[in-house]
Amino acid sequence: MPTDYDAVIIGAGHNGLVTANYLARAGKSVLVLEARDLVGGACVTEELIPGSKWSSCAFIAGLLRPEIITELELAKYGLELYQGDALSFSLFRDGTSFTMWKETDRTLRELEKLSKKDAQAFLDFGIRLQRFAGLVTPYLLKPPPERSEVFAAFEAAGEQTLFDEFTLLSVRDLLDRYFEDERLKSMLTFFGMVSIFGGPSTPGTAYTYGHHSWGEFNGNFGQFGMARGGMGAISEALAASARAHGATIRTSAPVDRVLVERGVATGVRLRDGSVITAKQVFSNADPKRSLLQLLEPGVLAPKLVRDVENIDTRGSMARIHLLIDELPQYLPFTDATEGPQHHGHQLLGPSREAFEEAYEAQRRGTFPSTFVIEAVTQSVTDDTLAPKGLHTMTLGIQQLPSELTGTTWAAEKEKWADLVLEDLFTYAPNLREHILDRVIITPDDLHNEYLITDGNIFHGSMMLDQLFGARPIPELANYRTPVRNYYLCGSGTHPGGGVMGANGHNAAKAALADTDGVVSAAPLRSAGTRAPWQQRMVGTLMGTRPGRWFGYQAARQPALRKITAYAARVR
Numbered sequence: 266m267p268t269d270y271d272a273v274i275i276g277a278g279h280n281g282l283v284t285a286n287y288l289a290r291a292g293k294s295v296l297v298l299e300a301r302d303l304v305g306g307a308c309v310t311e312e313l314i315p316g317s318k319w320s321s322c323a324f325i326a327g328l329l330r331p332e333i334i335t336e337l338e339l340a341k342y343g344l345e346l347y348q349g350d351a352l353s354f355s356l357f358r359d360g361t362s363f364t365m366w367k368e369t370d371r372t373l374r375e376l377e378k379l380s381k382k383d384a385q386a387f388l389d390f391g392i393r394l395q396r397f398a399g400l401v402t403p404y405l406l407k408p409p410p411e412r413s414e415v416f417a418a419f420e421a422a423g424e425q426t427l428f429d430e431f432t433l434l435s436v437r438d439l440l441d442r443y444f445e446d447e448r449l450k451s452m453l454t455f456f457g458m459v460s461i462f463g464g465p466s467t468p469g470t471a472y473t474y475g476h477h478s479w480g481e482f483n484g485n486f487g488q489f490g491m492a493r494g495g496m497g498a499i500s501e502a503l504a505a506s507a508r509a510h511g512a513t514i515r516t517s518a519p520v521d522r523v524l525v526e527r528g529v530a531t532g533v534r535l536r537d538g539s540v541i542t543a544k545q546v547f548s549n550a551d552p553k554r555s556l557l558q559l560l561e562p563g564v565l566a567p568k569l570v571r572d573v574e575n576i577d578t579r580g581s582m583a584r585i586h587l588l589i590d591e592l593p594q595y596l597p598f599t600d601a602t603e604g605p606q607h608h609g610h611q612l613l614g615p616s617r618e619a620f621e622e623a624y625e626a627q628r629r630g631t632f633p634s635t636f637v638i639e640a641v642t643q644s645v646t647d648d649t650l651a652p653k654g655l656h657t658m659t660l661g662i663q664q665l666p667s668e669l670t671g672t673t674w675a676a677e678k679e680k681w682a683d684l685v686l687e688d689l690f691t692y693a694p695n696l697r698e699h700i701l702d703r704v705i706i707t708p709d710d711l712h713n714e715y716l717i718t719d720g721n722i723f724h725g726s727m728m729l730d731q732l733f734g735a736r737p738i739p740e741l742a743n744y745r746t747p748v749r750n751y752y753l754c755g756s757g758t759h760p761g762g763g764v765m766g767a768n769g770h771n772a773a774k775a776a777l778a779d780t781d782g783v784v785s786a787a788p789l790r791s792a793g794t795r796a797p798w799q800q801r802m803v804g805t806l807m808g809t810r811p812g813r814w815f816g817y818q819a820a821r822q823p824a825l826r827k828i829t830a831y832a833a834r835v836r
Contacts, residue, residue: 267513269542270296272776273533275520275559276549276716276755278306279329282503282514283769284547284754286337289510291777296541297512298533300519300716303497304504306549307715307722308764310497310650313704318650319586319657320496321706322715322722324641325610327480327489328763329499332406333770337506344502348482348490349608349646355452356613356692360596363452364605367488380446390443395486397431398479400424404733405479405767408775409742409759411734431475432729437465437617439474451615455637458663460723460762462580464624465617469728476727476761489610494649499764523548523559523751530751545750545776549769551717551724552576552737552757556746565747569740576737576757577728580627581667581708581720585660585682588702592642592656593693601695603645611640613692623664630670632681636662636688655701660685667708667719674709681707723762724755733759744772745779752776 272288274281277299289295303309307322326346334344353365363379366372369388376384400418404410419428430439436457440450454465457474461467482488492498504514519536523546532542548555556565556573565573594601595611619637626633639661644651651657662685669677682705690697708720717724725737734742737757744752744759754772756762 267294267296268540269532270294270513271543272296272545272547273298273541273543274547274549274754275523275533275555276300276306277304277500277504277514277516278549278755279308279500279503279764279766280754280756280769280772281306281547281549282500282507283333283337283766284549284773285507285512285514286503286510287770287773288776289507289512291773291781295507295512296543297507297514298518298520298535298541299514299516301714302517304514304516305497305500307711307717308496308500310495313586314588314702316652317588317644317655317657318495319659319704320492320641320643321586322584322711323496323764324643324659324661325489326492326496326499326764327482328477328765330406330766330770331481331484333766337503339499339502339506342502342505342509344498345493346482346490347493347646348488349605351605351608352488353610353612354595354606355448355615356595356611357448357451358614358616359448361448362595362597362606363448365609366605367485376449379449380444383444383446383449386443386445387449391487393427393430394475396424397427397475398486400427401475402479405760405765406770408744408771409734409736412729412732415733430471432472432732433469434471435466435468436470436474439471447617448615451617451620452612454617454620455612455615455639455663458620458623458637460580460582460663460721461727462577462624462627464621464664466621467624472729472732473727476763491643491646493647495643495647496764503766520559522561523748525560525564525748525751528747529749545752545780547752547754547772547776549755551578551721551755552741552753553578553718554716555753555755555757556741560748569747572738572740577726577731578719578721578724579667580723580726581665581711582661582663582722583665583681583708583711583720584706585662585685586704586706587658587660587696587700588651589656589658589696589699590654590701591695591699592645593640593658593689594695595693607642607645609641611642613638613640614688620664627664627666630666630668632684636685638662638685638689638692640689660689665708665720667712667721674707678705678707678709681705722756724757725762727761732761736761744775750779 271293272295274297277297285295285297310318311321312318355363373384436454444450456477457470482490520533521536522534524532530546534540592601622633642658644656711717711720736759752772754769758768
């Protein structure tokens with residue numbers, strides 16, 4: 266087995282595998298080393314209970330850049346992304362519910378049941394969100410811009426207010442600008458609460474909401490889907506593509522140290538003592554683990570060590586994976602028959618007060634009195650995940666403390682899971698008698714088993730002080746470290762967390778530029794400050810009261826779905 270490579274990548278998470286792909290396709294000899302016995306990191310499908318599989322951590326596909334899907338030919342290597350009619354189902358504490366459909370007209374008519382005024386505002390908000398994403402997306406597959414550069418782009422486009430709304434405001438203030446119905450605001454608030462240390466009133470949380478906005482599915486703005494076989498199918502396709510182009514991937518191969526000689530990375534030493542040399546070394550781990558654990562003490566300057574230690578990695582999540590023999594009978598349905606409420610993302614009990622209470626508990630290192638539950642039962646639409654007659658259901662809880670005050674997650678995990686399930690039973694009482702088994706993944710597990718510092722799946726806060734040219738800190742913002750030939754390629758780099766792949770792409774391009782002096786451009790959408798004429802026309806139309814009325818009436822008509830879908834296409 267070779268012991269010398271052009272590039273060694275620590276960690277076979279999705280970003281590490283993306284990096285491996287681009288380097289291998291550039292003709293480099295590449296070795297990926299993964300500590301666990303399977304690829305994927307937090308983008309993984311695992312047989313947690315014999316015969317049944319779950320997406321252990323990430324479970325929704327929407328952020329993976331379409332440019333990467335195309336360039337790396339992931340469909341050719343087995344990736345199938347699909348979508349049901351219903352994107353999400355929200356069940357509120359008062360027993361009312363809301364379904365978001367992939368068709369805009371169905372969603373608008375559903376919203377009218379909550380508030381006719383907010384249904385109109387929802388369309389206005391969507392156009393604003395699309396405009397925000399349109400100005401930020403061109404930076405995703407590029408080196409990190411300075412925050413001033415991003416602001417200048419918004420300024421040149423006449424959208425200074427838009428920048429302020431989605432980067433500086435709290436989610437509460439943002440949504441209060443557009444909507445009146447508390448249920449709708451509570452449902453939308455959730456998307457700003459993912460893996461953060463904060464609550465709806467925390468300034469800057471609007472960006473976390475905006476971060477999720479640039480997801481797309483088959484070119485449809487703001488939509489998401491599922492990966493056939495679970496999220497691990499994304500990682501498996503990336504691994505297959507990398508291997509097909511010459512990369513080697515070794516699992517059960519934990520790295521102990523990055524080897525450094527005279528300030529230059531020369532390879533890695535594995536935990537078993539073996540040494541592998543390489544011209545370049547990449548870490549898919551979070552910045553704290555990459556720089557404070559994988560490097561020998563004394564390699565980095567003391568000030569940089571302090572700055573890395575101060576990277577905000579607070580804010581974690583947890584998962585409860587259930588094996589059930591009957592689907593949830595959500596209120597107010599009369600039985601547990603499969604329906605749209607089971608097909609997409611389910612959000613149970615969203616309430617801004619609950620999100621605020623969760624943050625207060627998070628600050629104290631305790632649990633709130635009640636939980637907002639996100640759920641996915643993918644086996645309903647993917648029979649490869651569970652035996653016939655059974656289903657795999659995942660519950661997710663956000664806004665959790667990485668560490669508990671006066672106790673540990675290991676001591677409290679079963680008690681905590683019981684509390685969550687009691688909340689679940691208020692929305693799906695039948696499940697009390699139909700849970701066969703469960704597996705719990707706590708912030709501690711994310712830290713120790715999945716090797717994610719503090720269990721923060723974004724590898725660091727997604728607030729403005731840790732974004733763009735300041736992610737994770739200004740000194741490390743361009744994927745390079747003070748150790749020459751040692752690169753970061755994980756979610757702690759620009760453009761941030763989620764199963765996006767952009768981080769791995771950008772790190773590979775930076776390293777190729779360093780070695781070859783030339784970097785090939787990705788098929789990026791235009792980074793110009795002017796929106797496409799279609800968007801400008803829609804924006805002008807919706808900027809007038811008659812235009813908003815006309816646009817709304819058109820958008821809610823099933824007969825005009827093709828026109829509405831065209832207006833919502835990402836360009």
